[in-house]
Amino acid sequence: MFAIIESGSKQHRVAPGDVLALEKLVAEPGDKVSFDRVLLVTQGEKTSIGQPTVAGAVVSATVLEQTRGQKIVVFKKKRRKKYRRKQGHRQYLTRVRIDDIKVG
Numbered sequence: 001m002f003a004i005i006e007s008g009s010k011q012h013r014v015a016p017g018d019v020l021a022l023e024k025l026v027a028e029p030g031d032k033v034s035f036d037r038v039l040l041v042t043q044g045e046k047t048s049i050g051q052p053t054v055a056g057a058v059v060s061a062t063v064l065e066q067t068r069g070q071k072i073v074v075f076k077k078k079r080r081k082k083y084r085r086k087q088g089h090r091q092y093l094t095r096v097r098i099d100d101i102k103v104g
Contacts, residue, residue, distance in 0.1 A: 035060075057103045
């Protein structure tokens with residue numbers, strides 16, 4: 001059994017027991033969160049596809065930690081103009097564990 005959910009304008013394929021790093025959610029470690037933007041649910045041979053979401057489907061998860069991602073370097077340059085700008089960025093992330101997928 002798996003589902004495709006939408007969180008932070010991104011789509012994620014999830015199954016019970018999976019651990020994901022999502023864009024920052026407003027929750028403390030240990031809190032329960034639920035995702036109602038479920039786009040697809042598969043149970044064995046049966047597949048439910050939402051238009052745009054599956055009615056009554058909810059994915060519940062537990063927040064494990066609030067963290068930050070890998071550092072990326074943003075470098076801008078204009079050749080022959082002595083223009084250079086270097087900036088770093090680390091995205092805020094929330095690590096969650098998928099507990100259950102409910103349909104209907």
